[in-house]
Amino acid sequence: MVTLAEVARHAGVSASTVSYVLSGKRSISAATRERVEQSIRELGYHPNAGARALASSRSNIIALMMPLRTDMYVPVMMEIALAVATTARSHDHDVLLLTGEEGPAAVRRVVGSGLADAMILMDVELDDARLPLLREAGRPAVLIGVPADATGLTCVDLDFTATGALCVEHLAELGHRDIAVIGEAAAVYERHTGFAERTRDGLRARAAELGVGLLHRSCEGDYAAMAGTLSRILDERPGTTGFIVQNEAAIEPLLSLLRQLGKAVPEDVSVVAICPDQVAVQASVRLTSVAIPASEMGRRAVELVMDKARGEKKDLLDLLPPRLTVRASSGPAPAPR
């Protein structure tokens, strides 16, 4: 392996000069810089990551903690992870992939060993066990998702409360008076995942304000579960004409079942989904939807965490406003019989 010392010798300068050329922390004459850069290229030099980390006590690595579970939002998680990785690279950082498996201990380990300079946590629960550790660690950190108590922490997320409200508004404006919500699997609510509860709150609050009926049901992602949930909803509220779906896996089953029941979309019932645009476009009916801006969230998380690493300390809540795109699955409510 080529070392900095060899580059220095090759270029006829001292090691520190090479280091300053690399870091740009001191002014270097154009001639010297050129010579050093030439040597670096010729020798194929790459600075040794460990030595660099030891000397500077910065690793240029961001840790990304992903959920271990895969019971929801797999494409969203993936898109966020890829966005985090590419954005991190554009800041000359790499990404360390941690899973939820290790739990809070992972935070301690990564912080204690100086493996990563900063952390991004996904799948944050309302009362997340990792948060106390994170606060006391004093490392730059950003959460994707919003816990119950976000003081001292920076969070990025879609504004799910507003998202819920927006979905209800859209259907209400179209004249729908009875709306059913197909939510995430029950387990998601049981572990108090922030986004799921916030969406539900937003839905309920707006529905109450607008005086429309709202039935919220959790639902597993398989066809059979969707069939059961749907028939129970229609038993309880036969006049339901609007559906809001926040469960990617349930979308196709729902559309398929509605078709079988002879309910045309959007003539008889309207469907609004909360999902990535790609999913909405690829569904068997092009879905009116509120997009989950996964890439944007990943990108923002990295930008924010880099800002914090640079010392700009702003503990803020970065809630992305929801955008609803009208496609082919929503229309005016049918005239009441």
Next chain:
Amino acid sequence: MVTLAEVARHAGVSASTVSYVLSGKRSISAATRERVEQSIRELGYHPNAGARALASSRSNIIALMMPLRTDMYVPVMMEIALAVATTARSHDHDVLLLTGEEGPAAVRRVVGSGLADAMILMDVELDDARLPLLREAGRPAVLIGVPADATGLTCVDLDFTATGALCVEHLAELGHRDIAVIGEAAAVYERHTGFAERTRDGLRARAAELGVGLLHRSCEGDYAAMAGTLSRILDERPGTTGFIVQNEAAIEPLLSLLRQLGKAVPEDVSVVAICPDQVAVQASVRLTSVAIPASEMGRRAVELVMDKARGEKKDLLDLLPPRLTVRASSGPAPAPR
């Protein structure tokens, strides 16, 4: 930050003794070990990753190169990544997440800087630009997927050729004489992704051997594309009674379209999928399928790469044998009219 020297002082031993307690590379008396471990716990010591990497020239990090594209197999990729991360942890390693974006340069960078001790590459193409670099780098590496020329490299993958053959066999045994294959999106074949081509080869070879008709069509994952592809298939081969699907996104659209055409599954047509078991079980018809053992692949990749890092040099091709699970979507071919 607590350092090893502080632990040594606290325990009343030398720094090297602490180091040997940690690494187990020299014998240490039970009493001393106990005392040192006690000090480590009391002080909350974590070895500094950079210093360790510098001194030992091993980073205890495995780099995982993921595809940047998300036009296929997102859940599979995710599952592999999570399996890699958790298995790596059980070997006391961490995972660095790289995207395809940087391309071959990423290999050079990671190897050159000593950031990672080993690499795992996903989404390997038949003639992958990263492979020459990998070979000359001389780092332990494992590919998930099989390139055209695998000499000097270790690969893990499902045996897709056998998978194709197995699907055809199953349908042929049930009496189907005309089989259509719904493949991945055209782009996947255009960039010569190994698994897609191998599957096609396996399908064709076995079909020829068994004397059954086989029509292979690439297909995008959306409903409209699937509708077009299906109608073209049925135009060309109206007698088609067996479908093999290797495109997760196309599964539900296909089932939904068959339903609309009044073709009952499995009475009129049989469907065999190549997909993770979870997808097969959650579909609107429980699908007969060949599983893509994503977790197993991720796990194996890590085990193999760790073996290589330990010096056991075996350049092998670890092809997992396909397993076909019969579920509710395949049955005897209907009697010819």
Next chain:
DNA sequence: CTATTCAGTTGAAGCGCTTCGACAGGGGTA
């Protein structure tokens, strides 16, 4: 013409760990 400044460069001191060679002392062997 000397004093001051400043851009450009350097030497040296670590950063916290691993690992090698050395050594003390307690067994076993001859």
Next chain:
DNA sequence: TACCCCTGTCGAAGCGCTTCAACTGAATAG
């Protein structure tokens, strides 16, 4: 009893980089 070996421990030499203080010479100010 003298020798060797083995176990357990230690001191010291780096690993390759960053960064600080210090120095040089040229440019500027007084």
